[in-house]
Each structure stands twice: as C-alpha cells, then as structure tokens.
Amino acid sequence: MNNTPVPAQRKISAALLSVLIALMSVTLAAPMASAVGPNQNDLGSSMDLPDNSSSINSSQAIMNMNGYAPTASGALYGELDVGDDEDWFAMTLNANEGVTLQIAYNTTYTSSNGSTYTNDFELWMYDSSMNIIEVSINNNPEVVSTNASTGPHGGTVYFKIVRYAGYGFYTLDFWMFSTSTGNGTGGNGTSPPTNCVGNATTNPDILEPNDVISTATSASSLPVYCTGLSIHSTTDLDYFEIDMISGVTYYVNMSLNNANGDLDLQWESSAGSYLTGSGSTSNVESMSYSALFNQTTYVRAYGWSSAINTYDIEITTDLPGGGQSFESVYVTQVNTTSVNIEIEGLTAGTNYSYNYSSVQFFSNGSSAWGSSTTVNFNATGTTYTANVTSVMSMMVESEFCTESYLTDTTGNVLDIGFDCVYLEMLELDTLSSTTGSLSATNLTAGTDYTLWWLVYDTVEFDNNYTSSNDIELALAASLVHEETENFTSTTSSETWSVNWTGITTMNLHSMVGFLSYNNTVVNLSADEGYIGVHFSDFIPQLPSMVIDAYSTSITSSTNDVDVKGADLVTGDSYKYQVRVVDQAGASVASSSMMNFTATAQNMSMPTFSYSTPTTSGVYCAEVLLYSAASVQLVGDSACFNLVFDDDNDGVANEFDLCANTTIGAFVDQDGCELSQKDSDGDGYNDAVDDFPYDASQYSDMDGDG
Incomplete structure (x- = not known):
C-alpha cells in the first residue's frame, strides 16, 4: 500500500457534549452511533460492523469466500470510535482452505483541539465453535492466521477487532490459501503462493519435491506460514523461492525443537551467492534481508551434520502481500474538486484500468461515498498521469477523500491510492480570557446561516453534575456566556470578533461554536443539524488579588497582611477586603471594603494590620476582590499556625x-x-x-x- 492517510475526525469531549445537549433541553443520552447501522462503511459494507458475535448473522456481516483460494483481498478500511469499541465479522471457507488476516493503523490520533491519543488495536480469530485460534496484540500490524491451529476451523472463521485505546481507521488485508496433509505433492516449483499445514512427522512433507532451486516452493506472495514441515532425510533440502523488490525488507523465521536435530537456514541469490544465514543451536533460526534491487532469491532449510527434524517456517515482509506487482498508484487530493492520479511502474504496451471514487467522513462517524469512475488505458511508458474532478456530496465539515484502485485486465488489484483534505466550515480561537474570534469558511453567498457559540467552565460543570446529577443545575453553575447570530453570507467567508464577561475562576474553560443553516434544528443527541463545529479550551488569567506577605508574631501586639493586585485592567475600578479568620471560619479581624482604580497591571495595596489573637490555633488571612459592579473576582488565602507557649x-x-x-x-x-x-x-x-x-x-x- 502507499500514501494511505487515515482520515481524521473532529471530536467533542463528553462533558462538553453534555453541556450542549443540556442547552437543547434533551436528556443526557450518549450521542453515540448505533452498534449496527449505516453510520460507517466498514470494509465497504455501508455499515458499522457489529459490536458482538451474536449480531453477525442478523447484520449479514459475513464474507462467503468458499473456493476462492488462493486470493488476496487488497486494502479494505474500517473504523473504531467512541462507543464503537469492537468490529466483528465472519468468513466462510472450505475445509481445505485457510486465511491470514492483517490490520494496520496509525500509532496516534490527533483531535481538532490538538489533543493526541495513542492508538492500540487488537485482532482476534475464532473457529466455528468460537474457540480462539490466534490473538495479535501490541504489534501493529496485527496478524492472525488459521495456521496457528492444528485443528480444523469448522468452515467459518470469526474475527474481532478491538479498540483497546485511541480512535480512528484501520486498513485490513487478508490472503487465502489452500491446505493439505499429503506426502510430497506440493513442490516441483509449481505450487502457488503457499501457506500450509504439514503432518509434523519426518516423512516427506507436503511441499516435496523442493530439494533444488528448479523445484523450489514459490514463496513470493507473502506472508507465507507453514507448519509441520520436515527435513526428512540426511540428504533432504527444502528450497523456497522469493521474488524481491528493491527497498523492501524480507524476514524468515524457522521454529523447531533443536534437541531432536539441529536445522539451519541460508539465503542465496539466484546465482548461488551467499546473502545471509542463521546457524545457531537454539529453537529459532531467524534471517532478514533488505533488497537493494529487484531480484529472485532462495531460502534453503537443511540439517546440520545430517540432522533430520520437523519445523515451522514463516516468510514475511514489511510490504504485506509480497509486493509482486511493481505498479503503484499515488493519489493527491489537491482540493475538494481536483485530484491528481499518478501511476508508476507500468509495462509499456500493457492494458490497465484504474477507478476512483470520492468519500466524505463526517464528525458523527458516518460517511458518504460518491459514484465510481473507471478508466481503461494502454501504457505507452512506465508512468501515467491523470487530473480528474471529484464531486462532493455535501458542503459540511468533513474529511474529503479520493480512493483509486489500479487493476490489470483480469481485474486483479495491483495497488490502491488514497488521499484526503479537510473541509473546514468553522474555526474559532480564544484570544484572551474575555475575547475570541470565529471564522466561517466555504460558505455559499446569499445563503442564510446561524452561528451559535458559548463559553463555559468545564470544572464547575463536572463538579456540579457529579454531586447533583442534574444537567440543568450543572449548566447554570458553569455557563459563562452564549450568543446566537443569524446572518446571510455575502462572500465565501465571514469573521466575528466576540467578547464575554462573567468568568470568576481560573479553571479550565472552553469556547465552542456551531454553524448551521438558518431554521435548521441542531440535534446534538443525534449529532446532526450542524454543518460546522469547533472548540478551544483555555485557562483564564483574571484580575486577582493575592497575599504578598504576612507576619505571625506571638509577642507583638499586632500582625500585618500585605496584598497586591495582579492582572488588573488599567483604568478599571475594583474593591477588595482583607480578613483574618480562625479555623472554624469565624472572623477575627477584617478591613473595610477598599475602593481603588487600577493605575497598573500589578499594584501593591496598603498594609492591613490587626490585633494579634491571644489563643493558639490555625488562622487564615483572606483577600476578596470584586469588580466595581460587585462581581466577585479572584481572591487568595494563606493559613498559618500561632502557638502561645509562655514557658517555652x-x-x-x-x-x-x-x-x-x-x-x-x-x-x-x-x-x-x-x-x-x-x-x-x-x-x-x-x-x-x-x-x-x-x-x-x-x-x-x-x-x-
């Protein structure tokens, strides 16, 4: 595969979404996609694959692959998201068929607000009785195969893809192969790309004869997994033929019980030159080789000092499928209407086909695919370039992508290209603790729109809802400001500078905006109705009064508290009060309410002196700051211990x-x-x-x- 980016999706935190739902006066139902439905297009199925094995039949998430071995799927795509933690599907096979399946995914996912999550997906395989065949965890790509079991799969194999952590898309490939348990019927240089199960005895295995290069077992469609093979005599050799592509790394691992006989590996060029080898006395022999140019090579398994033994072998590559087609298709999504398709590695005079289709991935997890266009051409050289037009179904904030398949005249997929651009409808930014900006883009002139934005205290909301379990109360406690503006766009973009007041804490806050068509109901519980969304978190820097110093003398008749203003707005009027309270909160001393006008951002205030208490205990100095309109701003406190001990x-x-x-x-x-x-x-x-x-x-x- 090449240049296949994972489409990113904008997400909203659960707490934020709860606030927004509350504003719409709906119940707190998690706005998640249904487990099975037309909200995704997993593996091209036009639905979200089921979240459990019991829903596979009812959702028809079954691939009927009986009789198709050997074959390779090419790249398929699926998605795991919040509330969509598992994807299940089944595959039917003949008794003499097996399958190897792989998923690959981006290591991280970055949301629209810049938060980055580490992805960790798992892959599970079960037989028809739901017994585990193989599990792949913490690898990426994750690979499972029916070859991991010596028993029959029962005609149906089940796959489970698990979102252990993170979010996003995965690429899925599978390779089907034929299996047998005969003696010496699969070699002679004519066998297809082979994954196989032998009889695990020191009789001739299913790949014999493959004792020389001319009868080597073809192992060029990778990965190849074989179990139960053997070096069955003192003169037996097993050769495997691998067609290499420049720049690709290939791997061979042989597993055995070395105590029963020492088997080794050697990698040779087509001319018989030594490339690398593995000759240890352990239970695993391993080799890897990176091709510097396209070439045919041979892996030789043999017994050291005439040893005989059984073994398992796997031949893999960092280019799944083996990359035996040198043709590659590259897609560049220039913008929402223009796509460049470039094809390389062609054979002049050969007929090919490529098709392309567009897709939009929306923030609620759904997608919309456009029609597919197929173009047939005869290569006049090794490259081919086309500029095509893509058609977008909806002018809605989304990831807009184009996918292209390159095939030969028989319909075999040679390569797949994929590229995306993000269609941004609404952006916003917080410029300070009280100001922000919003920008709507890709608008249609003359169209009526509605912009809705708000600011709220995320910590206050979470704390209030935890104690009250009442969204309306939590919203009332946390909402700072909201506005709605209806407008008719005169150009393709509009901007607004906005401001708000009312923030009284330095907790994490968030500003969020929604863009919709005028008179359209925004249903956040169903995640629909809006065409653009964006949010920005910020920690406000409010005007505050802080305790700068205080004395704690037990011998002096008075003690002092010094305070100063911080982050004041020059020219604004404020008032403050200093208090000293005991451990129970009872007032010991307090100043009058002091009025002042800020002449600088940071200002020291007159010292407050009070009579020293006469009893031991914990005391706290407090300072409270208010605006001129008596709105409480940010104050400060400091506690100290006074101990009166006359005899020391x-x-x-x-x-x-x-x-x-x-x-x-x-x-x-x-x-x-x-x-x-x-x-x-x-x-x-x-x-x-x-x-x-x-x-x-x-x-x-x-x-x-």
Whole structure:
C-alpha cells in the first residue's frame, strides 16, 4: 500500500457534549452511533460492523469466500470510535482452505483541539465453535492466521477487532490459501503462493519435491506460514523461492525443537551467492534481508551434520502481500474538486484500468461515498498521469477523500491510492480570557446561516453534575456566556470578533461554536443539524488579588497582611477586603471594603494590620476582590499556625497543665516536668519519689528496689 492517510475526525469531549445537549433541553443520552447501522462503511459494507458475535448473522456481516483460494483481498478500511469499541465479522471457507488476516493503523490520533491519543488495536480469530485460534496484540500490524491451529476451523472463521485505546481507521488485508496433509505433492516449483499445514512427522512433507532451486516452493506472495514441515532425510533440502523488490525488507523465521536435530537456514541469490544465514543451536533460526534491487532469491532449510527434524517456517515482509506487482498508484487530493492520479511502474504496451471514487467522513462517524469512475488505458511508458474532478456530496465539515484502485485486465488489484483534505466550515480561537474570534469558511453567498457559540467552565460543570446529577443545575453553575447570530453570507467567508464577561475562576474553560443553516434544528443527541463545529479550551488569567506577605508574631501586639493586585485592567475600578479568620471560619479581624482604580497591571495595596489573637490555633488571612459592579473576582488565602507557649516547653498554653516549667526540662504531653507531678498523691513529687506510683512509700534507702 502507499500514501494511505487515515482520515481524521473532529471530536467533542463528553462533558462538553453534555453541556450542549443540556442547552437543547434533551436528556443526557450518549450521542453515540448505533452498534449496527449505516453510520460507517466498514470494509465497504455501508455499515458499522457489529459490536458482538451474536449480531453477525442478523447484520449479514459475513464474507462467503468458499473456493476462492488462493486470493488476496487488497486494502479494505474500517473504523473504531467512541462507543464503537469492537468490529466483528465472519468468513466462510472450505475445509481445505485457510486465511491470514492483517490490520494496520496509525500509532496516534490527533483531535481538532490538538489533543493526541495513542492508538492500540487488537485482532482476534475464532473457529466455528468460537474457540480462539490466534490473538495479535501490541504489534501493529496485527496478524492472525488459521495456521496457528492444528485443528480444523469448522468452515467459518470469526474475527474481532478491538479498540483497546485511541480512535480512528484501520486498513485490513487478508490472503487465502489452500491446505493439505499429503506426502510430497506440493513442490516441483509449481505450487502457488503457499501457506500450509504439514503432518509434523519426518516423512516427506507436503511441499516435496523442493530439494533444488528448479523445484523450489514459490514463496513470493507473502506472508507465507507453514507448519509441520520436515527435513526428512540426511540428504533432504527444502528450497523456497522469493521474488524481491528493491527497498523492501524480507524476514524468515524457522521454529523447531533443536534437541531432536539441529536445522539451519541460508539465503542465496539466484546465482548461488551467499546473502545471509542463521546457524545457531537454539529453537529459532531467524534471517532478514533488505533488497537493494529487484531480484529472485532462495531460502534453503537443511540439517546440520545430517540432522533430520520437523519445523515451522514463516516468510514475511514489511510490504504485506509480497509486493509482486511493481505498479503503484499515488493519489493527491489537491482540493475538494481536483485530484491528481499518478501511476508508476507500468509495462509499456500493457492494458490497465484504474477507478476512483470520492468519500466524505463526517464528525458523527458516518460517511458518504460518491459514484465510481473507471478508466481503461494502454501504457505507452512506465508512468501515467491523470487530473480528474471529484464531486462532493455535501458542503459540511468533513474529511474529503479520493480512493483509486489500479487493476490489470483480469481485474486483479495491483495497488490502491488514497488521499484526503479537510473541509473546514468553522474555526474559532480564544484570544484572551474575555475575547475570541470565529471564522466561517466555504460558505455559499446569499445563503442564510446561524452561528451559535458559548463559553463555559468545564470544572464547575463536572463538579456540579457529579454531586447533583442534574444537567440543568450543572449548566447554570458553569455557563459563562452564549450568543446566537443569524446572518446571510455575502462572500465565501465571514469573521466575528466576540467578547464575554462573567468568568470568576481560573479553571479550565472552553469556547465552542456551531454553524448551521438558518431554521435548521441542531440535534446534538443525534449529532446532526450542524454543518460546522469547533472548540478551544483555555485557562483564564483574571484580575486577582493575592497575599504578598504576612507576619505571625506571638509577642507583638499586632500582625500585618500585605496584598497586591495582579492582572488588573488599567483604568478599571475594583474593591477588595482583607480578613483574618480562625479555623472554624469565624472572623477575627477584617478591613473595610477598599475602593481603588487600577493605575497598573500589578499594584501593591496598603498594609492591613490587626490585633494579634491571644489563643493558639490555625488562622487564615483572606483577600476578596470584586469588580466595581460587585462581581466577585479572584481572591487568595494563606493559613498559618500561632502557638502561645509562655514557658517555652513546647506545649501550648491552652493544653499546658503546668505553668512556668524549668527551662530545658523534659515535659510530658501535658507540659509537666517530674518536679511538677505527684503521680501517687503521697506528697512527694515524682522527681524525688523512688516509688512514684506507690503511695505507701517514697524512699528506697537500701537500694533494693
């Protein structure tokens, strides 16, 4: 495959979507695509593949492939999204047929707001009884094969594609092959591209005779997976023929139980030159080779020192399918109406065909495919270029793409090209904590539109909804501003500069806009009605009053609190108040409401002095800032601990049962030293009482205890 980008889709966070749904006065139903329906075009099926195995039959997600081996599918495309965590389908095969299936996907997905997610998709294969045949996880591409099981598949194979993490499209390819369990009927240089299951004995295997280059097993349509093969005699050799393409890397892995006989590998050119080899004494022999030019090569499996043994072998490449066709088609989506198709690697005088069709991928997960156009041509050289016109079905924000298949005269797919451009209808940006801009593009002059935009506090919404479970309350607590504007476009683009007030926290906020046709109902629960959407998150930098310094003296009759304004708007009027409160929130001291006009962005205010409290405890200094209209802005607080300890024994006066403790004496938790305690109440303090807990005696004159 070549230049096949994954179409990106714009997404809205769940919390944001909940807010928008609330604005439309609908219930909080997740706006997700149905599990099975015409909202996607997975594998060209005009639907979203089912999310479970029990829906495969009812949705007809079944490929009837009986009798088609050997064949290769070419690239198919599917999608996994929020609420669409699995894609299931089935394939029917004859008993002597097998299949290898692969998915590949982009490692990351980037949403319209710039958030990047790491993709992790999984691939599972089951037999007709829903027993696992093979699972591929954490590879990319993920590959599974019926060759992973020695038992029969039962005529139907089930596939599950799982979205473990991330979002987006995947490319799917499969290769069908014939299997057998005979002895020595598959070699002689005439076998088709082969994935096979042998009988795992040291009798001649199913690929014999393949002892020399002239009868080598063809292994040029990759991947090839063979199990149960054998080096069955002291003179047996197994050759595999691989047609290489320049720039492609090829891999060979042989698995065996080395304790039963040491088998090795060697890679040779068609002239017999040594390319690479593997001759360890482990249970796995591995080779890789990157082709510097197009050539035919041979892999030789043999027994070291006349060893015989059984083995499994896999021959793969970083170009799935083996790339035996040198022809390539490249698609460039210049804009929404112009497409350039360039084909390379052609054979002059040979007839070819290419077709192309356009598709739009919408933000709600649905897609719309245009009609397909086929062009037949006779190559006059090695390249062919065409400029074609693409037709867009709807002027709606979407990923607009063109796909082209190159085929030979028999209809075999030689290559596929794919390219996209994003059709942007609405963009917006937050310029500051109170201003933003919106731009509608690709408009039709003379058409009536509606622009709806809003600003809300994402943290306030989440917190309120968590406690109240009421969207209306959460919205009332978090909505900062919203406006709707109807307009008739006079050009292909319109711009607006907007502003808002009312932000009172420095939480994460979001501005979101929707563009729709005038008098069209925007149904966000169904994800329809709008033709453009965009949003931008921001953290506001509001005017604030912060505590710059404070004193905590217990010996001074007064203490001070210094505050200063930050991010003030020069020329605007404000008012503030400084308070000191105790741990219970009761006021200890407070200033009057102070009015001022900002003469600079950052300003220091007069020091607030208050009488020092007389009891120990935790105290907090607070400063509250308001606008001239008494709208609360951003304030600050700082807490501190005051401990009054007249005898400096480490126990606060309020808890000290023994005043005036000797300086430096050890005290208990009540602040008492030994000389200040008489634990047994016999009139002798514990410092001189040899028996501090026995009131009948106080002195141990003879020292006997």
